[in-house]
Amino acid sequence: MSSHGPTGPHLLRPLTVRDFRLLWIGQVVSLVGDGLFTVALAWQSIQLSPRPATLAAVLVARSIPQLTLALLGGALSDRLPRRALMLASDLVRGAAVAVIAILSGLGAIRIWQLIVLAAVFGAADALFQPAYASIIPDILPGDLLLEGNALNTSARLLALQMVGPVLGGTAIALIGVSGAFWADAASFGVSVASLLAMRTKQTTPAPTQGIFADIRAGLRLAHRIRWLWTSLLVSAGVNLFVFGPLTVIVPVMVRSSLHAGAGTFGLVAASFGLGGVVAAVVVAQARWLPRRASTMYIGWGGSGVAFAAIGLLPQLWPIEGFSALAGFCLALGNLLWTTMVQHTVPNASLGKIASLDWLIAGSATPLSIAACAPLSTSLGAPATMVLAGSLTVACAVISVAVPGAFEGRVPGPNKPR
Numbered sequence: 001m002s003s004h005g006p007t008g009p010h011l012l013r014p015l016t017v018r019d020f021r022l023l024w025i026g027q028v029v030s031l032v033g034d035g036l037f038t039v040a041l042a043w044q045s046i047q048l049s050p051r052p053a054t055l056a057a058v059l060v061a062r063s064i065p066q067l068t069l070a071l072l073g074g075a076l077s078d079r080l081p082r083r084a085l086m087l088a089s090d091l092v093r094g095a096a097v098a099v100i101a102i103l104s105g106l107g108a109i110r111i112w113q114l115i116v117l118a119a120v121f122g123a124a125d126a127l128f129q130p131a132y133a134s135i136i137p138d139i140l141p142g143d144l145l146l147e148g149n150a151l152n153t154s155a156r157l158l159a160l161q162m163v164g165p166v167l168g169g170t171a172i173a174l175i176g177v178s179g180a181f182w183a184d185a186a187s188f189g190v191s192v193a194s195l196l197a198m199r200t201k202q203t204t205p206a207p208t209q210g211i212f213a214d215i216r217a218g219l220r221l222a223h224r225i226r227w228l229w230t231s232l233l234v235s236a237g238v239n240l241f242v243f244g245p246l247t248v249i250v251p252v253m254v255r256s257s258l259h260a261g262a263g264t265f266g267l268v269a270a271s272f273g274l275g276g277v278v279a280a281v282v283v284a285q286a287r288w289l290p291r292r293a294s295t296m297y298i299g300w301g302g303s304g305v306a307f308a309a310i311g312l313l314p315q316l317w318p319i320e321g322f323s324a325l326a327g328f329c330l331a332l333g334n335l336l337w338t339t340m341v342q343h344t345v346p347n348a349s350l351g352k353i354a355s356l357d358w359l360i361a362g363s364a365t366p367l368s369i370a371a372c373a374p375l376s377t378s379l380g381a382p383a384t385m386v387l388a389g390s391l392t393v394a395c396a397v398i399s400v401a402v403p404g405a406f407e408g409r410v411p412g413p414n415k416p417r
Helices: 010-016 018-048 050-066 070-076 082-105 112-139 142-195 211-224 226-256 262-286 292-314 316-343 347-380 381-401
Strands: none
Touching: 010 018, 010 050, 010 082, 010 142, 010 262, 018 050, 018 082, 018 112, 018 142, 050 070, 050 112, 050 347, 070 082, 070 142, 070 211, 070 347, 082 112, 082 142, 112 142, 112 316, 112 347, 211 226, 211 347, 226 262, 226 292, 226 316, 226 347, 226 381, 262 316, 292 316, 292 381, 316 347, 347 381
16 A cells, blocks of 8 residues: 555545545445435335335345345455455446336336345345445555545435435436436446446455355354454344334334424434434544544443433434434444454455344344334333333443453454555
8 A cells, every 4th residue: 555645634534545535436426326226116116006015025125135145245255356246236236226217117117026126136235235344444554444434434324314315305206216216227337437447456365165164254253352242242232222213213203292294304314314424524533532442332322322312302402412412422333343343353354244244233123123113102102212222321331241342353463454
């Protein structure tokens, strides 16, 4: 890696590295497309059938391959060129979306076709995510990894959760649902072009064992590193107790407790994303976090405090303010976890660890959503928020009792930098 001396805001320093700049621009456009795709997919499903079960089937068809193929995608990203895997994934996902756009434009789209193509999209996504997470250390020097992850986090929150959905609704209104799908397909073309323009060459070790042996090796590595498996379990608990309340209970509180509409909920959702962006900027600019493992757990636990406060103070300004705090704390913990993994886990195993995180976090999400409905019915929405927040804090506190949970290192020599 050539030396460089970037100046200016720390958050923007990684953009002085040519290949990261190309990758980042391509991914920002692609993430906007993903946010647009989520809205268009839901709207197309509702147009075909207004039953909630139909929309659920389409969304599940997209998510199941993402989870079941996650470990395979991680193993492949550690034995094949990561950029090639990302290119293949972009091409497959872009083609799947283009087929949906064609069928939708012709008025020939059927639910079964939407389910199949959503599953193809999800399967290709399972290849992309571990490769993307593990290619960053191939591109950036170690002293820029924190800023690079912060830049990625802020871009994901802004593009995927805020700009993309807004553009999705606007595109459907202006050019129809088929046109919205075409816009997403075009975003994959931008990502492909940026990947092709990159010059970084990844040195891929020759496979010495089978693909399933690679997966088992990744599981053994995670088990051997105490701080890693502890943090994976804590983050799974945080996802379990946070995601459902965020996506199910908060909208219910906005409607029932505040008697407000979708616009108010949009402001609450935006405040959560804005909190995450602020965390990314603060972490990148400060660079003064010597005890990253401790701060990571404090961040995750702090999100639980914010969620409990929402339940205790169910008024608009507290809900917006504590949603922003929850977004800040979650992004802080996730940012530090990602950077610690990149600094300590051997490069040849980064994809497997990233896919394990993807699998564990993703598996907790549907469980969290499923548990929210009966809990809120029996306890009420505010009490459910207090319970969820308290359990989130408990997950972070329990980590204190695990020996080695705060070490933030790998036994033996670290990967060369």
